[in-house]
Amino acid sequence: MxxxxxxxxxxxxxxxxxxxxxxxxxxxxxxxxxxxxxxxxxxxxxxxxxxxxxxxxxxxxxxxxxxxxxxxxxxxYRVGLNRAGTLLVALDANDRAEVRSMLPLYETLGLSATWHAGGSVREIEPLLAAGVRGGIEAPDDIQVDxxxxxxxxxxxxxxxxxxxxxxxxxxxxxxxxxxxxxxxxxxxxxxxxxxxxxxxxxxxxxxxxxxxxxxxRPVKGQILRLFQGDPRLRLRYSVRAIVAGSSIYLVPRSSGKVVVGATVEEQGVSYSTTAGAAYSLLRDAINVVPAIAEAEIEGFEVGLRPATxxxxxxxxxxxxxxxxxxxxxxxxxxxxxxxxxxxxxxxxxxxxxxxxxxxxxxxxxxxxxx
Ligand SMILES: Cc1cc2nc3c(=O)[nH]c(=O)nc-3n(C[C@H](O)[C@H](O)[C@H](O)COP(=O)(O)OP(=O)(O)OC[C@H]3O[C@@H](n4cnc5c(N)ncnc54)[C@H](O)[C@@H]3O)c2cc1C
Known part of the structure; x- marks a missing residue:
């Protein structure tokens, strides 16, 4: 069923x-x-x-x-497995401390996690904003379409x-x-x-x-689907970020599509998309990857995560x-x-x-x- x-x-x-x-x-x-x-x-x-x-x-x-x-x-059909890996980045000093605090857990688990300071994280993903204070490279965190x-x-x-x-x-x-x-x-x-x-x-x-x-129970998630037409402005890595304490992710597909998400809301069964969610997702995404401002908006959707x-x-x-x-x-x-x-x-x-x-x-x- x-x-x-x-x-x-x-x-x-x-x-x-x-x-x-x-x-x-x-x-x-x-x-x-x-x-x-x-x-x-x-x-x-x-x-x-x-x-x-x-x-x-x-x-x-x-x-x-x-x-x-x-x-x-x-x-x-292809399933669209993309093995490019993920960067977990931070914008301000508090976010940086939060991101870095995850390193001991990753090390205990024996996972491949490398810390890159601000400048060096932009060397591997040049589309990151100049204000990014560093991040962890997680080569084994991949994605599927x-x-x-x-x-x-x-x-x-x-x-x-x-x-x-x-x-x-x-x-x-x-x-x-x-x-x-x-x-x-x-x-x-x-x-x-x-x-x-x-x-x-x-x-x-x-x-x-x-x-x-x-x-x-359903846990509501609002998520944006964008399209980045200019190949020079396409992310290589999936980017997850902590921005002023909130989490955001940008997941690029090879086609130029980018998924930006997501809210986590206890609202029961609700499929409404809200201006506030669109605003905060886009604001944080553009703060982390300024080129997102050039992307076209293809969709703004809601999914209900199944939670026990x-x-x-x-x-x-x-x-x-x-x-x-x-x-x-x-x-x-x-x-x-x-x-x-x-x-x-x-x-x-x-x-x-x-x-x-x-x-x-x-x-x-x-x-x-x-
Ligand atoms: C915004 C968002 C982003 C997410 N991102 C990720 C991610 O990056 N990685 C990840 O791993 N997970 C992610 N998730 C979570 C993931 O989507 C869910 O955990 C997963 O899709 C659950 O799959 P499912 O098959 O259990 O449920 P669903 O995909 O919801 O499927 C349940 C199906 O059951 C059917 N159904 C319901 N009642 C009946 C019935 N009585 N008879 C017959 N059929 C019925 C429905 O029609 C539906 O098709 C995300 C979720 C959201 C909302």
């Missing part, structure tokens, strides 16, 4: 192993996965105290190159004979102890295994075990036999997709997820009676 990056990648992984898959989604490939920036950035997304998530992210990033090749070998990725996955799955049914699932069917299929408003579909990959949205789906207490109560993913079996959860990608769903998919394949085939996914078990939310 759900044809975002998690559902499509899980279907892809299952099909590679010879399983028969049907996907249900009223708007395939149009959820958060379509709006995302596509960063595969385990290092610059890492935060202190998130050891299990960092381990999962690093494992996912390690799998990405082979994963991208595997999709491309079966698709007529998420829209191309979704098209490639859909293409491979269609060629493999997977049907993508454009209908909303309204119920998970069971005989009381195990799953028997799913229902939409127009049909019932028999299945021995059902995988829930519906992003933030569990509303209106009957039959999900209530005592599993899986509560999802503790903001970490839920990967594993539900209390209803045959029903599994692959939810809660939050800010990292594109990055995590290959490893989440492999964990679900292992669950389907061997009855348990691998150790790396144990911290993300649905058990942590489950209410036990008696």
């Amino acid at each position: 759900g044809a975002g990056v998690i559902g499509l990648t899980t279907a892809f992984a299952l099909v590679q192993r010879g399983h028969s898959v049907t996907i249900f989604d009223p708007f395939p490939g149009r959820g958060a996965s379509f709006v995302a920036a596509g960063m595969i950035a385990p290092m610059t997304e890492a935060s202190h105290g998130e050891d299990s998530l960092i381990a999962l992210s690093l494992e996912a990033a390690r799998r990405w190159p082979a994963h991208a090749e595997s999709i491309e070998s079966q698709s007529s 998420n829209r191309r990725l979704l098209s490639s996955l859909a293409d491979v799955l269609t060629r493999a004979g997977v049907s993508i049914v454009r209908e909303r699932v309204v119920a998970v069917l069971s005989n009381g102890t195990r799953v028997t299929g799913v229902a939409t408003t127009s049909q019932r579909h028999v299945a021995s295994t059902v995988i829930l990959c519906t992003g933030y949205d569990l509303a209106g789906i009957e039959g999900i075990p209530v005592h599993d207490e899986i509560v999802m 109560r503790d903001n970490e993913p839920v990967i594993g079996a539900s209390s209803l036999e045959g029903l599994s959860y692959a939810l809660g990608g939050y800010r990292h769903g594109v990055l995590l997709s290959p490893v989440v998919a492999d964990c679900i394949v292992e669950l389907v085939e061997l009855g348990a997820v691998p150790e790396i996914a144990w911290p993300f078990s649905p058990e942590r939310f489950r209410v036990h009676h008696g």
Whole structure:
């Protein structure tokens, strides 16, 4: 259920192993996965105290190159993996201290992170503003063109004979102890295994075990899509910056497109784009990379990140036999997709997820009676 990056990648992984898959989604490939920036950035997304998530992210990033090749070998589209690396830069002295404070964590994790002072960071990315006070080069934080990725996955799955049914699932069917299929408003579909990959949205789906207490919330992200026509003004690196305490990123595509994001807002289900968000994203982006002022605005969009109560993913079996959860990608769903998919394949085939996914078990939310 759900044809975002998690559902499509899980279907892809299952099909590679010879399983028969049907996907249900009223708007395939149009959820958060379509709006995302596509960063595969385990290092610059890492935060202190998130050891299990960092381990999962690093494992996912390690799998990405082979994963991208595997999709491309079966698709007529490229996924647009760009291995140019990321610069995490700072504008004022406080921002510089914040950026530098991440270095010990990166070093502890054994990641390749090099500090460059102001002048030398502009030598590797000349489009950075003169005011940039230095930054960390993260060569292993790369990016994928998420829209191309979704098209490639859909293409491979269609060629493999997977049907993508454009209908909303309204119920998970069971005989009381195990799953028997799913229902939409127009049909019932028999299945021995059902995988829930519906992003933030569990509303209106009957039959999900209530005592599993899986509560999802949408975390709104406003994001700009720009086009830099002049090739001399195109960034080589993805640039992440701390500007007066707020974070911003600029992710260039080879086509000249640049993604500038993103807000992180607790607003429930809201798709409105606001003047204030556009202003602050553009102001900070232009402060860091002045040439952005010349770029054309192609789009200003909203995506709803799927977040659990503790903001970490839920990967594993539900209390209803045959029903599994692959939810809660939050800010990292594109990055995590290959490893989440492999964990679900292992669950389907061997009855348990691998150790790396144990911290993300649905058990942590489950209410036990008696
Ligand atoms: C602005 C922004 C920037 C981001 N940048 C990055 C990034 O750089 N790197 C990164 O790794 N992550 C990023 N993310 C996070 C990432 O986009 C998400 O974690 C990821 O897309 C979640 O994928 P998903 O498949 O779980 O959900 P979605 O992509 O939201 O897909 C869920 C699908 O389920 C379908 N669905 C819902 N209900 C039903 C139902 N009842 N029946 C059938 N289908 C249903 C929906 O139609 C939808 O297509 C970003 C997110 C946002 C908003």
